[in-house]
Each structure stands twice: as structure tokens, then as C-alpha cells.
Amino acid sequence: MNETIKILAFGKITDITGAVSFLFPHCPNTDIFKEKLFQKYPELKTLSFALAVNKQMVTSKTEIQPNDEIVLLPPSSGG
Amino acid sequence: MEKKIKNIFTEGAITPVFISDSISKHSTKKNIGAHSIFLGQVRNDLIDGKEVSAIEYTSYTDMAMEKMAIIREEIFSKYSLTCMHIHHSLGKINAGEICLFVFTSSAHRKAAIDACEEVVERIKKELPIWGKEIFVDNTHQWKVNS
Known part of the structure; x- marks a missing residue:
């Protein structure tokens, strides 16, 4: 079986992905991941969101290992 | 020293009884001279x-x-506080119910008031929490904080 990564989505992102938690084919880094994510969900290109890999916020291109957890975080709106 | 991380989340609305109990618990702390409380309530905005x-x-x-x-x-480290309590709701909170409770206490009022205001602003800006506004007809939109 091909290697995967775990995705967690929040807020408006879930309207587009349909699921809060899902598996995605492994991508070697966050740049390639975003490219593949946008191919699958073109509507995401219009949203602003941050990425976290294993709970660490991504500020520049980051390597991804199989089974890593990637979180898609749109701007928050608590309170 | 490892610090225990406090759970700030409550499933459902924050009740007035919970808030008054929380105030009562401070009567034994007699070095406190000021409490500041912020309560966030879900508003029935009219959108389109x-x-x-x-x-x-x-x-x-x-x-x-x-x-x-x-x-x-x-x-x-910034304010001279005696204590601070934060509670944020998760799940569906109806208009008119309380979804955020911030409670700061200090010897003198300025620290409690200023800390309370700053912490409310930071909660709204920095914590990964999302609000989905549900309309009467069951459609929704995602809340955007101003």
C-alpha cells in the first residue's frame, strides 16, 4: 500500500474538503503537499490558511514523513 | 518544573450558575481587592x-x-494578578447564551481590568478556535473576527 499522511481540517476548509479528518498520499514536503491539495480541492486556493506539521506551525518549506499529521488552519474566530 | 496545562474548554454554554460559583470561590482569597470579568454572548446578527x-x-x-x-x-509576568480563569465553549451555543468567560483578580483594579482586556483580545486573535454561524434556516457561514 502507498504511504499516506493524516490531514486535519478546521473551519471553512471543512466545507470544501467535506471531512474534518482524512488520509492523503504522502508528499515529501509542504510545497508539494499544497500543490497536490490544490489539485484535489481547487476552491482552497481562494482561502487563506496556515499549515502545521505535527503541531508545529509551518513558516517555510518543511519536510513531511509518512504518517505525519498535517493541520489546515484558517484564520481563527473564537470568542 | 513541568506545568500542568489547564483545559479551558467547556462543552456547551457557560451557565450563570457556573459564573457565580466561580466568583464565590474567591471569597477565601482575602488579598484580592478587584475582579474583572468578561462574558462573551452569542449575538443574533442579521446577515443578508x-x-x-x-x-x-x-x-x-x-x-x-x-x-x-x-x-x-x-x-x-506582565500584570500583578492573583489569579486568572478562562472558559471557552465548544459545540453549539444558542444566541443569548454565554460562550466565553474570562475572570481576572488582583489586589488593585488596574491590573485585573487591563489583564482581562488583553487576554480577551489575545484569545480572539491567537487561539485556533472557529465559530460557525448557524442561521434560523439551518444554513451557515464561518464567523470572521473583526
């Missing part, structure tokens, strides 16, 4: 003619609690 009936909150709770622990430390 549709009324908001509830907000459903979700959070990336692990990250939210880690971030809140950092904010807590920064607030305590």
Missing part, C-alpha cells in the same frame, strides 16, 4: 436578511491549550 440562531465552536484543542498556557505565562 437571515438571523443567526447559534454559533457552533470547534477548536484544534491541543494547540489551543498549549498557546493559552503561553499567553497565561506572559499575562502573569
Whole structure:
């Protein structure tokens, strides 16, 4: 079986992905991941969101290992 | 020393009874001279003619609690507080119900008031929490904080 990564989505992102938690084919880094994510969900290109890999916020291109957890975080709106 | 991370989340609305109990618990702390309380209430906004009936909150709770622990430390080092309590709702909260309770206490009023205001602003800006505004007709839109 091909290697995967775990995705967690929040807020408006879930309207587009349909699921809060899902598996995605492994991508070697966050740049390639975003490219593949946008191919699958073109509507995401219009949203602003941050990425976290294993709970660490991504500020520049980051390597991804199989089974890593990637979180898609749109701007928050608590309170 | 490893610090225990406090859970700030409550499933459902924050009740007036919970808030009054929380105030009562401070009567034994006689070095306190001032409390400041912020209560966030779900508002029935009218958006494009549709009324908001509830907000459903979700959070990336692990990250939210880690971030809140950092904010807590920064607030305590900046202001001379006796204590601070934070409660944020998760799940569906109806218009008119309380979804955020921030409670700061200090010897003198300025520290409690200023810390309370700063912590409310930081919660709204920095914690990974999302509010889904649910309209009376069951459609929704995602809340945007101003």
C-alpha cells in the first residue's frame, strides 16, 4: 500500500474538503503537499490558511514523513 | 518544573450558575481587592436578511491549550494578578447564551481590568478556535473576527 499522511481540517476548509479528518498520499514536503491539495480541492486556493506539521506551525518549506499529521488552519474566530 | 496545562474548554454554554460559583470561590482569597470579568454572548446578527440562531465552536484543542498556557505565562509576568480563569465553549451555543468567560483578580483594579482586556483580545486573535454561524434556516457561514 502507498504511504499516506493524516490531514486535519478546521473551519471553512471543512466545507470544501467535506471531512474534518482524512488520509492523503504522502508528499515529501509542504510545497508539494499544497500543490497536490490544490489539485484535489481547487476552491482552497481562494482561502487563506496556515499549515502545521505535527503541531508545529509551518513558516517555510518543511519536510513531511509518512504518517505525519498535517493541520489546515484558517484564520481563527473564537470568542 | 513541568506545568500542568489547564483545559479551558467547556462543552456547551457557560451557565450563570457556573459564573457565580466561580466568583464565590474567591471569597477565601482575602488579598484580592478587584475582579474583572468578561462574558462573551452569542449575538443574533442579521446577515443578508437571515438571523443567526447559534454559533457552533470547534477548536484544534491541543494547540489551543498549549498557546493559552503561553499567553497565561506572559499575562502573569506582565500584570500583578492573583489569579486568572478562562472558559471557552465548544459545540453549539444558542444566541443569548454565554460562550466565553474570562475572570481576572488582583489586589488593585488596574491590573485585573487591563489583564482581562488583553487576554480577551489575545484569545480572539491567537487561539485556533472557529465559530460557525448557524442561521434560523439551518444554513451557515464561518464567523470572521473583526
